[in-house]
Amino acid sequence: MVQYGDLDTAFGAVSDPTRRGILERLGHGDASISELAESFDMTLTGMKKHVGVLEDARLVTTNKVGRVRTCRLGPRRLENEAAWIERFQRMMDDRFNRLEALLERTKE
Amino acid sequence: MTQTLMRTTITTPTDREIRIERIVNAPRDRVWRAYTEPALIAQWWGRGNKLVIERMEPVRGGHWRYVEHGPNGVYGFEGRYREVSAPTRFVRSFEWDGMPAHVAIETVTMEDLGDGRTQVVITMQMHTPEERDGFLQSGMQGGMDAAFAALDRLVEEE
Numbered sequence: 380m381v382q383y384g385d386l387d388t389a390f391g392a393v394s395d396p397t398r399r400g401i402l403e404r405l406g407h408g409d410a411s412i413s414e415l416a417e418s419f420d421m422t423l424t425g426m427k428k429h430v431g432v433l434e435d436a437r438l439v440t441t442n443k444v445g446r447v448r449t450c451r452l453g454p455r456r457l458e459n460e461a462a463w464i465e466r467f468q469r470m471m472d473d474r475f476n477r478l479e480a481l482l483e484r485t486k487e
Numbered sequence: 488m489t490q491t492l493m494r495t496t497i498t499t500p501t502d503r504e505i506r507i508e509r510i511v512n513a514p515r516d517r518v519w520r521a522y523t524e525p526a527l528i529a530q531w532w533g534r535g536n537k538l539v540i541e542r543m544e545p546v547r548g549g550h551w552r553y554v555e556h557g558p559n560g561v562y563g564f565e566g567r568y569r570e571v572s573a574p575t576r577f578v579r580s581f582e583w584d585g586m587p588a589h590v591a592i593e594t595v596t597m598e599d600l601g602d603g604r605t606q607v608v609i610t611m612q613m614h615t616p617e618e619r620d621g622f623l624q625s626g627m628q629g630g631m632d633a634a635f636a637a638l639d640r641l642v643e644e645e
Contacts, residue, residue: 394585403617464623467505467623468493468496470534471495471509472494474531475509477530477534477535478511478518478532479511479512479513481530481531482512482517482518482521483512
């Protein structure tokens with residue numbers, strides 16, 4: 380059973396477009412904070428903050444060797460398409476159930 | 488928690504599309520009204536969350552905007568109508584505040600099954616696979632809101 384608080388942290392982490400971009404970028408390969416800062420046209424401090432949020436959500440891990448901090452995906456993998464679809468389905472099903480319930484109770 | 492069988496089908500015919508199908512146990516005219524009359528939309532589209540219908544002009548060129556007040560935040564959905572053919576079909580643009588200017592085209596068709604039921608088919612057409620995934624994730628957010636609400640109800644019952 381997943382913990383709601385834990386999921387909430389992950390959702391908070393991926394609600395930001397830059398952080399989704401970072402995850403996508405890291406999906407293509409590991410990158411240092413400064414490389415990420417450069418590709419997203421951000422300051423090192425700004426990028427460190429974003430990576431920190433992703434790290435707290437365990438979507439990203441970092442490892443410092445010398446002066447370079449390398450970021451990579453994991454240990455927790457963002458939900459794959461199947462999991463997104465499953466949740467999307469649950470939302471739509473809930474919506475349609477409520478539509479049906481409304482039409483049922485307003486029947487003439 | 489009780490796991491009930493879901494009656495809504497979701498498929499992804501292409502990497503830029505989401506297709507949603509559901510048979511609704513009500514006649515087509517009433518389903519159409521529930522989709523186009525603000526007072527009715529507000530009662531179901533938000534899945535139990537407060538939903539404010541800020542604009543609803545279901546005519547070609549008309550605007551729509553719904554604002555959902557979920558337990559984890561307030562977010563809007565909006566767009567314009569491209570085509571409205573009552574009571575069978577409408578096509579509108581669809582944007583979520585969480586992904587501004589990533590515009591999907593939503594096509595909703597309603598087929599009268601002749602036995603008092605209506606088949607509703609929704610297709611969401613996106614420009615890119617990334618947008619498609621983003622929309623699925625917005626569903627994830629919504630799904631979580633519903634889950635939280637369910638959790639709250641459980642907690643209240645105890």
